[in-house]
Amino acid sequence: MAKLIYAATASLDGFIAGPGGDMSWLTEHLGGANPTADRLLARTGAILAGNVTYGGDDPNRGTDSEGAFGGEYDGPVVVLTHRPPDDAPAGVEFATDLATAVDRARTLAGDHDVNVLGADVAGQCLDAGLLDEVLMFFAPVLLGAGTPIFRRPGGQQVRLERLPGETEHWCRVVR
Template sequence: MAKLLYSATASLDGYIAGPGGDMSWLTEHLVGENPTADHLLANVGAILAGNCTFGGDDPNRGTNSEGAFGGQYHGPVVVLTHRPPVEPASGVTFVGDLHSAVAQAKEAAGDRYVNVLGANVAKQCIQAGLLDEILMFFAPVLLGDGVRMFDHSGGTRVRLAPIPGEAAHWYRVIY
């Protein structure tokens, strides 16, 4: 059965997007090979994204690398939103509640990962006890402001355990 994995690249101060969702800061950090990202991409069967992430900024906008995983991902996408478009994009399913979105993404992924994109959806999955793993990549930059990789007013503590045999910063979520 599919596992839910939240992956993102963050600044060293914990932001996955700059102010207003700006992703341009990431462009210079996406050069070169990344065996962990390649391993992840090979094992992703579906993407679950929030509407802000799905329709938001792309560090590769306007290039051949636009889209998830630098334009290399071609598969099912489930978008969690209360405001679906009138004419959805081909290959994209828009769902209005978390549990249905997760179920549809897991079914689409088969025995591969559902890659969760977007801090808000990841937070909802954690709060619902649905997220299985977290993989963070870190870029050598401090943004100072923006969208945090995990932000929950009141300071929710989430325990994580390193996954043996996987890259650094790849963790299992412990509930």
């Protein structure tokens, strides 16, 4: 079964987006070789994203690098939303509940994994016991405010253990 992996780039003070969902801060920190991101991309068979993330700011908007993984990802996307549009773009499906969205993303991923995008959806997956791994990249910037890595008001402590042979910020969720 496809693993659910929450991967994001955060500021050193723990924000994945600035105030109002601003992602422009990330632009100067993108580019260059990143073997860990390349391994994640190779494992990704589908993306599960929240509606805010799906319709949000892209630090590469208007360039050849627009989209997930700097424009390198070309595969199915499942968007979790309470308000699906009447028409979905090619390669994008919408689901109105977490279980359906996860099941569909796992099916679409086939023998690969599902990359979870968005702090809210990642928190929902974690709370439902569905999240398998967390991979964080950190940019050398302090944003001061914005969207935290996880949004889990009242959430409980979650144990993580580092994956052997991987970067120290790629961890398995301990159940």
